[in-house]
Amino acid sequence: MSKLLAALIASLFATVAMAQASAPVATPAVTKAEAKADKADGKAMNSEAKTDAKADTKVSKAQAKADKKKADAANDAAKDKSKAQAKIDKADPADKAKATAKAEKTAADANADQAKADVKADTKVAKVKTDAKSDKTKAAIKTEKTQAEGQAAVDKAAAKN
Numbered sequence: 001m002s003k004l005l006a007a008l009i010a011s012l013f014a015t016v017a018m019a020q021a022s023a024p025v026a027t028p029a030v031t032k033a034e035a036k037a038d039k040a041d042g043k044a045m046n047s048e049a050k051t052d053a054k055a056d057t058k059v060s061k062a063q064a065k066a067d068k069k070k071a072d073a074a075n076d077a078a079k080d081k082s083k084a085q086a087k088i089d090k091a092d093p094a095d096k097a098k099a100t101a102k103a104e105k106t107a108a109d110a111n112a113d114q115a116k117a118d119v120k121a122d123t124k125v126a127k128v129k130t131d132a133k134s135d136k137t138k139a140a141i142k143t144e145k146t147q148a149e150g151q152a153a154v155d156k157a158a159a160k161n
Contacts, residue, residue: 027161029160033158037147037150037153037154041146041150044146044147047142048139051135055132058131059128062124062128063125066125067121069120069121072117073113073118074114077111077113078110080107080109080110081103081106084102084107085103087099087103088103
């Protein structure tokens with residue numbers, strides 16, 4: 001236990017001694033490398049922000065388009081159902097059963113068409129969202145790479161001195 005305590009105290013003193021040592025003065029090469037890295041980092045972050053905004057805009061447009069297609073499909077289905085109901089209402093009492101069966105088939109077809117349109121619209125939106133996420137991820141990776149390259153250049157300049 002006393003050896004452990006002695007090691008901890010020794011490491012504490014070593015840390016304090018290192019903390020009091022003066023920091024190395026930045027050389028012109030290091031300063032230049034840092035400035036270049038900061039500039040590249042700023043450009044990369046700006047590019048990433050533009051890519052994110054563009055991707056978000058694409059998703060919003062796709063969602064709006066899908067919502068419109070869904071609404072159109074719902075309206076078409078409602079029209080078809082109301083026409084079928086009107087035929088039932090006009091039908092003679094003897095033909096009412098036949099008209100009702102035909103109207104039910106028309107309603108089922110209208111519902112199926114609406115469901116197909118909804119699925120198609122949702123699929124397109126999902127694809128656009130996936131593409132947008134991919135674009136955002138690529139931009140983020142590019143930014144990280146630029147930051148890492150900049151830090152490597154700064155470290156290399158510092159190591160030369």
